[in-house]
Every structure is written in structure tokens, then in C-alpha cells.
Amino acid sequence: MAQVVPAEHDLRRVIDGDGEVDGLGPDDLLDLYRALVLLRTYDERSVVYHRQGRIGTYAIYWNHEAMQAGSVHALADDDWIFPSYRESAIGLLRGMPPSTVLSWWRGHPAGWWNPADYNVASICVPIGTHVPHAAGLAWGKRLRGEKSVAIAYFGDGATSEGSFHEGANFAAVMRAPLILFCNNNQWAISTPLSAQTRAETLADKAVGYGMPGVRVDGGDVLAVYEATREAAERARNGEGPTFIEAVTYRSAPHATADDPSVYIDASRVEEERRNECVGRYEAYLRRAVLLTDAAVEETRAWAADLMRGGIAAAEAEPPADPELLFENVFALPPANLREGWLGG
Ligand SMILES: Cc1ncc(C[n+]2csc(CCOP(=O)(O)OP(=O)(O)O)c2C)c(N)n1
Ligand SMILES: [Mg+2]
Numbered sequence: 001m002a003q004v005v006p007a008e009h010d011l012r013r014v015i016d017g018d019g020e021v022d023g024l025g026p027d028d029l030l031d032l033y034r035a036l037v038l039l040r041t042y043d044e045r046s047v048v049y050h051r052q053g054r055i056g057t058y059a060i061y062w063n064h065e066a067m068q069a070g071s072v073h074a075l076a077d078d079d080w081i082f083p084s085y086r087e088s089a090i091g092l093l094r095g096m097p098p099s100t101v102l103s104w105w106r107g108h109p110a111g112w113w114n115p116a117d118y119n120v121a122s123i124c125v126p127i128g129t130h131v132p133h134a135a136g137l138a139w140g141k142r143l144r145g146e147k148s149v150a151i152a153y154f155g156d157g158a159t160s161e162g163s164f165h166e167g168a169n170f171a172a173v174m175r176a177p178l179i180l181f182c183n184n185n186q187w188a189i190s191t192p193l194s195a196q197t198r199a200e201t202l203a204d205k206a207v208g209y210g211m212p213g214v215r216v217d218g219g220d221v222l223a224v225y226e227a228t229r230e231a232a233e234r235a236r237n238g239e240g241p242t243f244i245e246a247v248t249y250r251s252a253p254h255a256t257a258d259d260p261s262v263y264i265d266a267s268r269v270e271e272e273r274r275n276e277c278v279g280r281y282e283a284y285l286r287r288a289v290l291l292t293d294a295a296v297e298e299t300r301a302w303a304a305d306l307m308r309g310g311i312a313a314a315e316a317e318p319p320a321d322p323e324l325l326f327e328n329v330f331a332l333p334p335a336n337l338r339e340g341w342l343g344g
Helices: 026-051 065-073 090-094 098-105 130-143 162-173 204-209 221-236 266-274 277-287 293-315 322-326 335-341
Strands: 080-082 150-155 178-184 213-217 242-247
Touching: 026 065, 026 090, 026 098, 026 221, 026 277, 026 293, 065 090, 065 150, 065 178, 065 221, 065 277, 080 090, 080 130, 090 098, 098 293, 130 150, 130 162, 130 178, 162 178, 162 204, 178 221, 204 213, 204 242, 213 221, 221 242, 221 277
Parallel strands: 080 150, 150 178, 178 242, 213 242
Antiparallel strands: none
16 A cells, blocks of 8 residues: 655745756756756747637646746656647657647647657547546556556546546556646636635645645746656556646736636736746756856747747648548447448
8 A cells, every 4th residue: 555645835936036956967957957947938839829719719828837847857758648639739849740730730740749759649629538548558557567657637627527537547556657637727717726625735635545645836937847766766666657736826927818807806817927837947957057048049049949940831732631530539430420421
């Protein structure tokens, strides 16, 4: 049986006190910066592309970048990532072209990828249903004696779903090498965290499954990195899953189809936006004299170029073949489809 560890209640922080993380040199710190800028640029351009009618409804992740970049940086390339729609562009950190993710949001088959090419599973839109998938994959790795781990990303709202609980329990019982990464942005569309749980913290839920639960400041990329690295080490050592609660406050609409002004705390959003995670890390690197104005400009230009190329490539895709709608759906298409739509 796993040891039951009380959840850590204090939020871990590194950046604000100008702390350091063992083993992270200047190159790693700058890699993390590039990852943050890439994700931020993807997100901001996507909102523009949506307004221009070039992509469909889009789930904004502005100010969630530190949770995504910090955790992925703590993984090895053969570790598996299970994203939700909030982490739609996380594949970019594994070398996936922006055009692939943009095509996904355009509803185009060029947005489908083979998960084995990047060790990134399909983007999961149903809340929490990927948690058991990630637990199963992680358990499979353990059974095969492989050292890789899996990470599943989900939100605060997902912790009320059955599939989260099933996946968490299964992973703990099987000692699956899984990281349960909860982005607690305190909203599930318009449902606040207070209506989601009576638990004092979401990390407390880990206690019931006999796994460690840690809480980090979700806007602190280094704290996220450190917590994920520890969780990955535990998983690789056969000590089973860890629940990470990364705390933030959603400071953008849930998605391009949402109007949060009718429910969200505007002053809290303002405060979050002033303290957003990319700027916070940029200031940290400048204080450490690791980042110059020229490097900032160069990184932003690099990311903007990638996005320009990405949307051009996505829009250059030929229209999708409508017959694809039926492929991989039926082993044997019914007669009316075979004769009608599919042309006999
Ligand atoms: C099974 C299921 N039920 C309902 C929905 C509709 N839905 C889409 S996003 C969302 C809120 C999820 O909130 P949270 O888990 O906190 O993630 P966040 O969007 O804040 O990252 C809901 C209920 C869904 N996609 N899947
Ligand atoms: Mg949420």
C-alpha cells in the first residue's frame, strides 16, 4: 500500500523570492522562456485568428503557460502527455508544428496526429475522460518494465467527474507512474470552485487515494517545474502517482464563445493579468541578468514567425474529403451510407 501523505497546503513558490532550482542551468532557464513565449504567442494569435474567422471556437489558455511549460520541461521525451482542450498547443513543446494544432481548431483532418510520433495523446474535450487512459498507459509502462511516466492535465471542474476518481484510484492501487496535473483556475466555465467541492484544497483529494498531493503557484514556472520533476522521479522509482494542484485564477474567457463579465470577479482578473506568468518569469530572468532586450525581441519574433507560417500552412490544406466522416467509424458502413453518401 502507498503511504498516505497529508497534502501540502502551502503554495510552493520559487520565482518571487529569486530562488533557484537545483540542476537548472542558464540554458534550461532560457529554454523555459522560449517555451513560454511560444505558447503565449500561439494563444494570442489564435484569439485573433478566431476573430478573423480563420479558426473555430478556441479555448484560451492565457496565463496557463507556466503550468504547461514548467511541467513538460520536467519530463523526458518518451514520457506521455495527455492534454485537455486547455493544453491544446502543448505538442508544440514536443516539436509539433503550429499548423497541426491550428488545423485541429479548424476542424481539419490535418490536425490529427499519431500520438506515438510525439508521445502526446489526442486533445481531450470531454472532461476527465483521459485520466483513466493516462493511468492505463502508465500502468502498461510499469508492466513492461519501461521507465517512462504519463502526465494527465485537467481542470478543477474535472475533479468532480467520475473518470477522474476512477483514474486516480486505479493509478494509486496499481502504482502506475502517473502525474495527475490539475490546473486549478477556480472556474469550470461559470461554476466557481466553491460550488465544485467542500474540500479545503483540491490536493486534499490525493489523501483519499493514498498518494502525495502538492500545491504550487501555477504562475511560477520554476515551482511547477520542480514539483513535476519530483513527481516524475517518484513515478520512475515505482512509488506511484502524485497529484499536483497548480493554483491560478482564470484571467481570460473560458473560450472565445464565453462572456465571463456576467460572472467573474473583474478586479481579481485585473490583479492576475498584472502578475501574469510570462512577464513574471521575464522579470526574474532580467534580475538574474540572463535576459536582454534583444533576446526578448528575438524570441518574440521567432514565435510570431512560426505562427505566421503555421496559419499559412493550415490554410493551404485542401478541403477535407467529406467521406472521412465515415472512415474509422464503421467496420462495415450500413447499406444506405454505402449506396448513398459513399456513392455505392
Ligand atoms: C463530460 C463533459 N461534461 C461537460 C462538458 C462541458 N464543459 C466543457 S468545459 C467545462 C468546464 C471544465 O472546467 P475545468 O475542469 O475546471 O477546466 P478548465 O476549462 O477550467 O480548464 C465543461 C463543464 C464537457 N466538455 N465534458
Ligand atoms: Mg477550471
